[in-house]
Amino acid sequence: DAKTTQPNSMESNEEEPVHLPCNHSTISGTDYIHWYRQLPSQGPEYVIHGLTSNVNNRMASLAIAEDRKSSTLILHRATLRDAAVYYCILSSSGGSNYKLTFGKGTLLTVNP
């Protein structure tokens, strides 16, 4: 399975944008890029996913590099509720596509 690399931790101030990077240099053409986050003492929750094009939803934006070897999750205005561990995960559209492999993720701290 293709692996992802994320910084262990990042810090942001409330109401400022946050850019969470993820490297996935061995990504294959059929791998989707998923982002999940885990709030303290809760199960993970879906944030966003994409394949090639940039994606936006009500929670965040996903910017995917042209060569797809990296991506960035963008929180446009961080709130205290966005403090969580963010996981960048690759999931193939074929074969064992139903498995998600979670790494350690990035711990995002949001300062008031």
Added chain:
Amino acid sequence: NAGVTQTPKFRILKIGQSMTLQCAQDMNHNYMYWYRQDPGMGLKLIYYSVGAGITDKGEVPNGYNVSRSTTEDFPLRLELAAPSQTSVYFCASSTTRTGGYQETQYFGPGTRLLVL
């Protein structure tokens, strides 16, 4: 629509005891999963099921068993509990679109297990 529910929320077991962690979903999802999460670590897949009657091992299946007799329920059985099984256990479910792409996984609130 309750989503994914798990019981119990917390349990203390003595070494050698057994127990079943319950998981249910009301979204008619065909895929269900069990993960464990040790402190400061990511989630590791224990077992998964692609439909009623079909289960398969994940990354860390030793010491656990599962069954999937209905679409809704996916219990995880611990036999002969060991301290190494102290962890937080998450159940999840998802469906797939035509063509095999996996939809979002929805997670339950977790069961915190302490084995002493």
